[in-house]
Amino acid sequence: MSTSLSGPGSAQQAPGREPVRRGLPRKSRTARNHAPITATGLVVKVVLLGLVAGIAIWAAFPLIKAEHWIGLAILAATTAGLFYLYLGRRHIPAKYLVPGTIFLIAFQVFPVLYTASTAFTNFGDGHRGSKDDAIVAIQTSSVKQVPGSTEYSLSIATKGDPATGPLVFLLSDPKTKEVFAGDAGGLRKLDAGDVEASSLTGKVTAADGYTVLNIGQASVRSKEITDLVVPTSGGAIRSNGLTRAYEGKAVRAYDAGCDCVKDSETGKTWTADPATGAFVAADGERLTQGWKVNVGLKNFSRVLTDPNISGPFFGTLLWNFAFAIGSTGLTFLLGMAIALALHSPRMRGTNLYRVLLILPYAMPSFAMLLVWRDMFNTDFGLVNNLFGLDVDWFGQSWSARAAVLLVQLWLGYPYMFLVATGALQAIPRELTEATSVDGASPWQSFRAVTLPLLLVALSPLLIASFAYNFNNINAIWLTTEGGPFAPDNPTNGATDLLITYTYRLAFGAQGAEFGMAAAVSIFIFAIVATVSAISFRRTRKQEEVYS
Amino acid sequence: MTTYADAPVANRNAKGRSKNRWFAQVGWRHLVGVLAVVFSLFPILFVLSAALNPLGTLSSTELLPTGASFENFSNLFSRTAFGHWFLNSLLIAGTASFVSIFLSSLAAYAFSRMRFAGRRIGLLTLLLIQMFPQFLAIVAIFLIFTTVTDLWPVLGFNTPWGLFLLYMGGALGVNTWLMKGFFDTLPRELDESATMDGATHAQVFFRIMLPLVAPILAVTALLSFIGTINEFMIANVFLTNTESKTLAVGMFGLVAGERNNNFGMFAAGTLLTAIPTVLVFQLLQRYIVSGLTAGAVKG
Numbered sequence: 001m002s003t004s005l006s007g008p009g010s011a012q013q014a015p016g017r018e019p020v021r022r023g024l025p026r027k028s029r030t031a032r033n034h035a036p037i038t039a040t041g042l043v044v045k046v047v048l049l050g051l052v053a054g055i056a057i058w059a060a061f062p063l064i065k066a067e068h069w070i071g072l073a074i075l076a077a078t079t080a081g082l083f084y085l086y087l088g089r090r091h092i093p094a095k096y097l098v099p100g101t102i103f104l105i106a107f108q109v110f111p112v113l114y115t116a117s118t119a120f121t122n123f124g125d126g127h128r129g130s131k132d133d134a135i136v137a138i139q140t141s142s143v144k145q146v147p148g149s150t151e152y153s154l155s156i157a158t159k160g161d162p163a164t165g166p167l168v169f170l171l172s173d174p175k176t177k178e179v180f181a182g183d184a185g186g187l188r189k190l191d192a193g194d195v196e197a198s199s200l201t202g203k204v205t206a207a208d209g210y211t212v213l214n215i216g217q218a219s220v221r222s223k224e225i226t227d228l229v230v231p232t233s234g235g236a237i238r239s240n241g242l243t244r245a246y247e248g249k250a251v252r253a254y255d256a257g258c259d260c261v262k263d264s265e266t267g268k269t270w271t272a273d274p275a276t277g278a279f280v281a282a283d284g285e286r287l288t289q290g291w292k293v294n295v296g297l298k299n300f301s302r303v304l305t306d307p308n309i310s311g312p313f314f315g316t317l318l319w320n321f322a323f324a325i326g327s328t329g330l331t332f333l334l335g336m337a338i339a340l341a342l343h344s345p346r347m348r349g350t351n352l353y354r355v356l357l358i359l360p361y362a363m364p365s366f367a368m369l370l371v372w373r374d375m376f377n378t379d380f381g382l383v384n385n386l387f388g389l390d391v392d393w394f395g396q397s398w399s400a401r402a403a404v405l406l407v408q409l410w411l412g413y414p415y416m417f418l419v420a421t422g423a424l425q426a427i428p429r430e431l432t433e434a435t436s437v438d439g440a441s442p443w444q445s446f447r448a449v450t451l452p453l454l455l456v457a458l459s460p461l462l463i464a465s466f467a468y469n470f471n472n473i474n475a476i477w478l479t480t481e482g483g484p485f486a487p488d489n490p491t492n493g494a495t496d497l498l499i500t501y502t503y504r505l506a507f508g509a510q511g512a513e514f515g516m517a518a519a520v521s522i523f524i525f526a527i528v529a530t531v532s533a534i535s536f537r538r539t540r541k542q543e544e545v546y547s
Numbered sequence: 548m549t550t551y552a553d554a555p556v557a558n559r560n561a562k563g564r565s566k567n568r569w570f571a572q573v574g575w576r577h578l579v580g581v582l583a584v585v586f587s588l589f590p591i592l593f594v595l596s597a598a599l600n601p602l603g604t605l606s607s608t609e610l611l612p613t614g615a616s617f618e619n620f621s622n623l624f625s626r627t628a629f630g631h632w633f634l635n636s637l638l639i640a641g642t643a644s645f646v647s648i649f650l651s652s653l654a655a656y657a658f659s660r661m662r663f664a665g666r667r668i669g670l671l672t673l674l675l676i677q678m679f680p681q682f683l684a685i686v687a688i689f690l691i692f693t694t695v696t697d698l699w700p701v702l703g704f705n706t707p708w709g710l711f712l713l714y715m716g717g718a719l720g721v722n723t724w725l726m727k728g729f730f731d732t733l734p735r736e737l738d739e740s741a742t743m744d745g746a747t748h749a750q751v752f753f754r755i756m757l758p759l760v761a762p763i764l765a766v767t768a769l770l771s772f773i774g775t776i777n778e779f780m781i782a783n784v785f786l787t788n789t790e791s792k793t794l795a796v797g798m799f800g801l802v803a804g805e806r807n808n809n810f811g812m813f814a815a816g817t818l819l820t821a822i823p824t825v826l827v828f829q830l831l832q833r834y835i836v837s838g839l840t841a842g843a844v845k846g
Contacts, residue, residue, distance in 0.1 A: 041749055062698040071698075092748055096657035097669070100650035100719040107716025108676055111684035111691065118686065341579040346572060353580040355829055357587050362828035365777045366795040367817035370802055371594055374810060380606035382593055410590065417583075418832065467678060473780055478799070503780075506686055514686045521679075529678045536674075 045086060052082055078102070119518035122295050125511040127277050131291040135254045138261055138279070138289050140229040143236040143248035152237065153203040154245040156218040156225060157181075157210040167221065167228055170204040170212065171237065171245055172197055179204060182230035182237055203243065218242050261287065299519035312492035312501070313520075317527070319401070320497045324470040327408040328462055334409060335416025336454065340446075343424045354421070361414035369478040372407045376479075394480050397494035404495050408475055412465070423457040424450070463535045470528050476500045498524045594814045603811025619811040620819075629816055631790045632797035636820075639707050639714070639793060640775035646711075647718030648768045652760070654723045656752050659730035660738065670724070677720035685784055688713065692785070705791040710782060714775060722767055729760045766834045773824055794820050 056079040063072045085094055121127075153172050158165035169182045170190075179190045179197065194208040206212055218225065219242065230237040235249040252263050260271040261279050270279035270287050277293035278286045304310055338357070342350050360368070375382040376393040384390060394400045427450060435445035455462075469475070476482055482493035482500045492501055498520060506517035589610065597608040601616035623629045657663075658670060692713075696703025703709050737759075738751045746754070757764070779795040786792045792800070798816050801809045 038747065038750070041747065059699065066698060068698070093657045093661045093663040093666075096653040096661075096752075100654045100723075103650070103712070103715040104676070104719045107688070107691075107713050108679075108684070108720070111687035111716075112676070112679050114687035114690075115684045123686075338579060338583045341576045344573070344576055347576055349577075349580075353584060354832065356584045357580075358828065358832060359591055359825065360587050362773075362821065362825040363591065364773075364794070364817060364820045364824065366779050367798060367813070367820060368590065368594075370799065370813070371590060371817065374605050374802070374806065375590065375593065377605065380807070382608075382610060386610065410586070414587065474777070478779065517686070521684075525679045529675055532674075532678060 049083060049086060052079060115518045115521055118515050119299055119522055120294055120296060121292050121515045122277055122290075122298075123292050123515045123518075124513040126288050127290045127292050127515075129291060131272070131277075134279075134289045134291040135261070136231060138252055138287055139250040139254065140231050140236045141289070142250050142252040142263075143229065143238055144251055145240075145246050145248045149235075149249065150247040152180075152245045152247070153201050154239055154243055155204040156213045156221075156242065157204075157207065158213065159210060162211055162213050162217045163220070165211070167224055168210060169228065169230055169237065169239065169245060170195075170207055170210065172202045172204055174202045177202060179207075181207070181210070184228065184230070187230055187232055187237070215242060295515070299516050300522075302516070303519055303523060308489075312489060312496075313498075316492060316496050316498055316501055319495070320470060323401075323405070323408075323495075323497060324466050324472075326405050327412060327469040327472070327475075328465045330405065330409045331412035331416045331465075332420075332458075332462060334413040335418075336420040338413075339417050339420035339424055340450075343421065354418075357417055358414040360410055361412075361418070365411055366474060366478060368411065369407065369474060372403075372410070373479045376403050395484050397484060400480050400484055400495050404475065404479055407479060408469070408472075411475075419458060419461055420454065423454050426457065427453050459535075463532055466535075467528055467532050470531075471497070471499045471524065473497065473499045473503065477503070498527075594817050597811055597814035598818050600811050600814075603808070605807045605810035608810065608814075619815040623812045623815050623819075627801065627812070628789050628792070628797065629819075632792050632794045633819070635707055635791060636776050636794040637823075639711055640772045643711050643714040643718075643775050644768045644771040647715060647771055648722065648764055650715070650718045651722035652726050652757065652764065653752075654719055655726035655730050656756060658723065658727045660735075660751075660756075670727075673720050673723055677717075685781065688781070689784060705786055705788045707791070710785050710793075713781065713785070714778070722771065725767060726760070726763075729763050730756065733759055762834045766831055769827055769831055776820070776824070 056075055059075055060072060063075065082098070085091055085098060150173065153174060155170040157168045157170050159168065160166060166183065169180075171180045171182055171187075172178070172195075173180075177192075177197075179192065179195045180187050181190050182188070190207060195204055196206040197204050204212065213221075222242065225239050225242065228239065232247060235247060237245050237247045239245045251265050252261050254261050258269070258271065260269045262269050268281060270281045270285070272278075273280045274293060275295075276290070278290035280286050302309055303313055342353055373394075376384075378384060378390070378392045378395070381393070383393065391399060393403045431449050431453075432445050435449055436442070440448065476495055476497050477500055480493070480495045482496035482504065484495075485493045491504060496504075502517045502520045502524070505513050505520065593608070593610055596610060596612040597603075597605070598619055599612045599615050599617075600608050601614045601618055603619050603622070607613075658666060692704055692709060695709065700706075701708060702712060733756065738746075738755055741751050741755055742748075776793075777795060778793075779799065782793050782796050783799070786796055789797075794816070798813060798820075801816070802813045
């Protein structure tokens, strides 16, 4: 090894050090610190750091353009940190840990912390942005055409692709012939020299930097065009068809004096309620556009006390445990049983059995889950056809639960069979032979020798399988979607796991409740972490894990 | 199921009775094996039958193939963007599994061979973060990537690189523990003697440790590859353009609306998706057994 390692760098080594090393072996860390720099190592280091610098510079431009100074600072600090770490000779463990940790922090720790922080807010549909955003939204959505409001001729344009790019209104005032570009951010005046307009109607036909959509392209996106509101000082500009636009007046306006929104037509007022993040009228009516506020522990207490949520929550929790334990336990029992049956020196053809048995594990599980869903179809599913049944499998709570567990058993037992086979082969045959010499029955020797040894080897895998199945969203979402649902509660079904329940809370048709979903997420995290921690403690007590 | 475990009892009872002796000692094992194979194979047979079914509907599909037509396969390529989905999946899953194995083997090497402050805490933190499924943070991920899409469209929604970066967030959590177990099984004398001979820590890692755990790395990479191919929920939020979808997202779309009529195409797609994974699986199954249990025992 030493010959292949002596690069040009080894010349730098002080000759006097050699005998010291041979005679007195240093501790490995110290020796590593004084190991020579090799040419390949140097080249790789330079190339990789150059790549990092290149990516950082590439990433910096959009940040500067968007005036995202915090992002820029993080980028600069990260890059500088990487250079310091890899150019220096110290902090060796960090050199190995940092690459993965950067991804871990950016895409796992940060989102998790962010999720945790939204659990203390009412973040969700109607409570997305700040109070100012809500006020702008209220004002612009109440814009109405009033007598005497300015009419513009309208061209729809975009700076990007005609089919997907963000839309811009090119508006020309027929009286003054001035041309404006407007989008959700506001109105800008365009230079007359940059614009070509029809002399007859004043409609803009081309503008520098914009692609004007033709009628066909625009009509495809008519919904987006109707929804686009350009805020102006006196109200807002909305489209009226694809060729005309008007500047309307906002009927509802915010009054900072009373911290309320007033409707100038009906005279009704909605006062801001900072506790719920909404404008509320005296009669209790709420405006749909609210803002995000901190609600403290309200989401958590709602999970525990609101009967509409806590009832299904604890029911779901119970089934969630049953599902995770059932999936893990059943697959383990069946897998181990088959492994035991095939584990015999007199058995021939075990390889053939094994090749065929593990096929379910190798098939793409997302697709097989969907296939199973269709096999349980009441009208033309294979299960009913084969056995001449007419069971609505996913229509009743218990048959749906049994079906889901059966699917899990099919998907998971080949894995358990594989690992149990491996573990069985590792158990010395002398042990079981010794017990039979001592007069133990095969059952006794299985109970006393084989099973404990199997469990020692496989319990970490069983715990991992439990943790995985506890949050196995695919298994439910691709088969029953959590159903069947009770007629009075469309948010929680009989086979719902906590995670599918959360998914429905966060993205369901009822309207997104991200804050609430985050609170349930934290409960799930706490439960899984506790269960796993306890079981890891128990199984690893004897082992030197942290050696 | 437990009756199989009870079965060795029959083994003893049968001793001496020559008539049933073969069945008691070997025959029942074959019976169990055959039953298990039937259980394993019948859904796959159903998929095969559906894929070859010329009508291509769920309602006309029987357990055994009723015809042999490749119409479903040709429809799959002509009517859907299956080719795109397949390539996207291979690209994302291939790169993601390769890079994540590399990142986690780096970390596992540090955890296995070096002693530093925060090592224990680091290992435990990895385990804990793993317990918080990335999926639960999807709202936050969505908001982060809305900003990323504005700033760097190359890494934003509907791009393979964005999804790849996102999957890399889970690289350390999933595999580091398993791999630390593999590294722990290698005798320390190996790298210590190399260090004595003047090897740097990088040389020890790349030239000694990595080659020794290579088969196990291959297995872990395969498992991570299959896991990524099957990942549906995050990809479903992330990829909305038809051509940028992965197999899981695209094929779910096939049967989400038109459940009955597209079933034949869906089954054909399932078979095509399975071909690469099943092949590699059968080649590597021996290592899967030893790899998983070795890592498990040593922790």
